[in-house]
Amino acid sequence: MTGLMRGAIGVEITLQRGQTSYRLPDMPELEGKQIISVNYCNANDVPRTSSGKIVFPLSSDRLELCLADINTGMTCKYSVADIENSPVHLTFDQKVDMQTSELALVNSDNPDIWLDTTVYLIFWYGINTDNFQFSKPRILPLEVTVNSPKNFFQPQFTLLNSRPLQLMLTFPGFTPSGRKAIDRSSVSDKFITLADKDKMLFSQIPAYYFIQSHLKTPWFFDLPSIDFEKSYVKSLKDDFSKAEILFFNLMCV
Amino acid sequence: MIMPHELQNIACFEITVPIGTNVISLGHINLNNKLIQSVYLFSSTEDVMLFSPVSGKQVSALAETGPCAIYLNLTDTDNELFVRDYSSGNFTIYSEMDHFVSWRINRKIDWNQSFLKTIIPDKASTLNLLMYIAFENVASKDLSDREVVEKTVNLIPENDIQDFCLDVYFPELSDKTITGIYVSNQCNGFFDLYGQNNRLENVPAHFFAIKSSKGFLIEPMKVDLKKSFYRHRSFSREPYRITLTYLP
Numbered sequence: 345m346t347g348l349m350r351g352a353i354g355v356e357i358t359l360q361r362g363q364t365s366y367r368l369p370d371m372p373e374l375e376g377k378q379i380i381s382v383n384y385c386n387a388n389d390v391p392r393t394s395s396g397k398i399v400f401p402l403s404s405d406r407l408e409l410c411l412a413d414i415n416t417g418m419t420c421k422y423s424v425a426d427i428e429n430s431p432v433h434l435t436f437d438q439k440v441d442m443q444t445s446e447l448a449l450v451n452s453d454n455p456d457i458w459l460d461t462t463v464y465l466i467f468w469y470g471i472n473t474d475n476f477q478f479s480k481p482r483i484l485p486l487e488v489t490v491n492s493p494k495n496f497f498q499p500q501f502t503l504l505n506s507r508p509l510q511l512m513l514t515f516p517g518f519t520p521s522g523r524k525a526i527d528r529s530s531v532s533d534k535f536i537t538l539a540d541k542d543k544m545l546f547s548q549i550p551a552y553y554f555i556q557s558h559l560k561t562p563w564f565f566d567l568p569s570i571d572f573e574k575s576y577v578k579s580l581k582d583d584f585s586k587a588e589i590l591f592f593n594l595m596c597v
Numbered sequence: 598m599i600m601p602h603e604l605q606n607i608a609c610f611e612i613t614v615p616i617g618t619n620v621i622s623l624g625h626i627n628l629n630n631k632l633i634q635s636v637y638l639f640s641s642t643e644d645v646m647l648f649s650p651v652s653g654k655q656v657s658a659l660a661e662t663g664p665c666a667i668y669l670n671l672t673d674t675d676n677e678l679f680v681r682d683y684s685s686g687n688f689t690i691y692s693e694m695d696h697f698v699s700w701r702i703n704r705k706i707d708w709n710q711s712f713l714k715t716i717i718p719d720k721a722s723t724l725n726l727l728m729y730i731a732f733e734n735v736a737s738k739d740l741s742d743r744e745v746v747e748k749t750v751n752l753i754p755e756n757d758i759q760d761f762c763l764d765v766y767f768p769e770l771s772d773k774t775i776t777g778i779y780v781s782n783q784c785n786g787f788f789d790l791y792g793q794n795n796r797l798e799n800v801p802a803h804f805f806a807i808k809s810s811k812g813f814l815i816e817p818m819k820v821d822l823k824k825s826f827y828r829h830r831s832f833s834r835e836p837y838r839i840t841l842t843y844l845p
Contacts (some may be wrong), residue, residue, distance in 0.1 A: 480703050485668075485682035512698060514686030516666035518716040522618065525666075557687050557696045560809045593683055595700070 348566035350470040354548040357463045364449040377469035384424045385464040394535040394548035397462040412444040491587040497572035506596040513554040526588045539574040601812040609799040611651040614724035621713040631732040638689040639727040645692040648830040650787045650799040657724040672710035699811040749840040754829040764822035776817045777842035785831035792818040
């Protein structure tokens with residue numbers, strides 16, 4: 345099964361003293377969408393959410409996600425540890441009623457430890473398919489200079505009439521133009537937003553999830569296009585006196 | 598669906614990457630008019646160091662993150678530069694990991710117009726890497742519904758560089774169609790197979806240890822076992838288990 349993603353959104357749930365069950369926040373972007381995977385952001389990889397909040401530091405086996413199927417009303421419980429530890433994206437493949445879905449804390453013996461920390465989940469939507477084929481892909485380089493909180497990709501005129509398939513982040517020592525590129529330890533505070541002409545498609549996704557070479561099962565876009573002039577990398581850094589360069593390759597057909 | 602890559606032919610080239618900023622031509626790759634399926638680099642890691650089956654030199658450990666940069670640029674026979682500055686972090690297969698992006702090219706390549714762009718810091722050493730190019734030359738046969746049998750042997754290396762002729766270990770397979778290669782983990786060597794119509798040249802055994810959709814299979818092939826070898830190329834003296842499946 346191959347996941348073809350039409351979008352994704354980062355969702356923050358800030359934990360409160362004594363509360364073990366949390367309704368998911370209202371996410372109109374996910375209305376009617378087929379959720380095919382959820383990622384739990386581990387504090388080691390993503391120490392702060394895209395809004396700068398401290399990520400829940402405990403093991404994911406303390407968390408459970410209860411997703412309600414919008415058609416049947418039935419809820420399915422998923423251990424977030426299973427989601428995190430799965431070598432591939434788990435397959436949910438259902439339309440979810442966010443208003444009746446919940447995040448639950450389990451084994452909560454010391455509530456003060458998580459007080460004011462935030463669980464950061466990524467909901468991916470699109471389709472799963474057994475029949476995904478593409479022919480004769482093309483591959484292009486993309487560099488993003490990070491020197492402010494919000495850093496836009498450069499316009500990609502070479503992408504006109506091309507359909508994006510995969511965006512791949514790597515850590516070469518230098519970019520093709522000879523500039524020093526950042527290493528992996530510096531991506532934990534970077535978040536990627538990809539847009540088309542009208543709307544955000546992938547919103548505040550940790551850059552970590554674009555290191556495609558580390559995934560057992562890669563994921564692909566199911567999009568007619570991406571407007572790179574409206575797409576950007578957010579950085580949570582405090583000091584921008586020294587620019588950082590992120591290097592991507594884009595596969596397209 | 599992304600499936601394991603079924604290898605019909607694979608050619609092996611040793612690539613030396615000097616320090617500094619360089620453009621390394623791929624014009625010496627004699628695969629014009631072949632339908633190219635994929636291109637990968639192969640690198641040792643610090644934990645699993647291998648010797649090249651071509652020269653016997655150590656295969657360099659190309660770190661996943663800095664300080665070296667290698668970019669692949671490919672032009673096809675229609676004169677389209679269709680792979681531009683593709684970072685080696687995506688197409689390098691490391692000797693003990695599956696950290697790479699599986700891909701299919703499906704084009705004929707003008708190798709004279711194709712090259713690697715490399716930036717290696719002066720304080721680093723010259724790199725010695727292996728490049729693998731998978732290609733097709735005959736129509737594929739689908740034998741997936743046929744019953745197969747298997748034979749497993751244990752190989753015990755006694756030297757850093759040692760070649761095991763497959764005919765010695767699998768003599769009963771001489772007229773059979775081989776359908777699969779399976780290896781134990783940390784199998785630190787290379788398969789060099791001569792088929793009737795195809796060639797798998799010095800393929801790292803690690804390719805067949807990758808257990809995911811990114812892994813590699815072989816297309817069913819009759820092999821000249823007397824000319825085919827498992828080439829051990831490491832300091833390890835651990836015994837290896839190799840299984841071949843074949844049509845009875």
